[in-house]
Amino acid sequence: MSLLKVQNVSKSFGSLKVTNDLSFELKRGEAIGILGPNGAGKTTLFNLISGDITPDSGEILFNDKSILALSSSDRCVAGFGRTYQIPQPFEGMSVFENVLVGAVYGNNYSEKEAEELALYVLEQTGLIDKAEALAGTLSLLERKRLELAKALSTQPKVLLLDEIAGGLTEQEVFELIELIKDIRKAGVSIIWIEHIVHALLSVVDRLIAINFGELLIEGTPEDVMNSSEVKEVYMGIE
Numbered sequence: 001m002s003l004l005k006v007q008n009v010s011k012s013f014g015s016l017k018v019t020n021d022l023s024f025e026l027k028r029g030e031a032i033g034i035l036g037p038n039g040a041g042k043t044t045l046f047n048l049i050s051g052d053i054t055p056d057s058g059e060i061l062f063n064d065k066s067i068l069a070l071s072s073s074d075r076c077v078a079g080f081g082r083t084y085q086i087p088q089p090f091e092g093m094s095v096f097e098n099v100l101v102g103a104v105y106g107n108n109y110s111e112k113e114a115e116e117l118a119l120y121v122l123e124q125t126g127l128i129d130k131a132e133a134l135a136g137t138l139s140l141l142e143r144k145r146l147e148l149a150k151a152l153s154t155q156p157k158v159l160l161l162d163e164i165a166g167g168l169t170e171q172e173v174f175e176l177i178e179l180i181k182d183i184r185k186a187g188v189s190i191i192w193i194e195h196i197v198h199a200l201l202s203v204v205d206r207l208i209a210i211n212f213g214e215l216l217i218e219g220t221p222e223d224v225m226n227s228s229e230v231k232e233v234y235m236g237i238e
């Protein structure tokens, strides 16, 4: 059964059509990867799903119900968590406090329950030793982990990862992949936008390639990576 359905969604900014009649589905427990060149409309797609912007046309269904009327905070409570391409923690707050905000905001929890969840998520993401550190003092990998921790603290059913591996060393990417695999094993469905293709391929079941806001091709990672569409548009090879 589909958990999320994006149906014929379009979005323009002025005369620029950034999302063009885009449709795809995410099944429960599935992980899918989104590929596309810079400016293809990948982050815009996440903004449409998370409710930061509204489509001009089309439908977005979660558990077969439209979520278009829900605000971004209501979508968060409904089960959507996301990370941002550029981590933007509350720099002057501790790592624990940053995660606590998500735990309070995304769940109907008492303070004690939210604190317990925040500690669990910090353990899960390998940040427990940094709990008291100010977020502004973290390394890039730790900031990426904090992005994940903030998203996980809302207990998402669908996790939207926006270029979470960008800027990391090979070893750091490897560590992040292991963490994302564990999150997936815990039952979270994932949509992952990533330019670091080997990272995507080690996690996802299916790939979707987009260009100029349109779906180019979707299928198994092997089929998509070997397709002439992706070779031509994404890698510049004909």
Ligand SMILES: Nc1ncnc2c1ncn2[C@@H]1O[C@H](COP(=O)(O)OP(=O)(O)OP(=O)(O)O)[C@@H](O)[C@H]1O
Binding pocket: 013, 018, 036, 037, 038, 039, 040, 041, 042, 043, 044, 045, 085
């Ligand atoms: N709020 C906005 N107003 C105007 N134009 C926008 C807005 N948001 C995005 N765009 C434009 O839409 C296009 C797609 O942007 P988007 O960030 O979705 O691309 P992307 O595929 O995520 O790119 P990248 O891989 O570089 O992150 C770009 O040309 C961008 O400048």
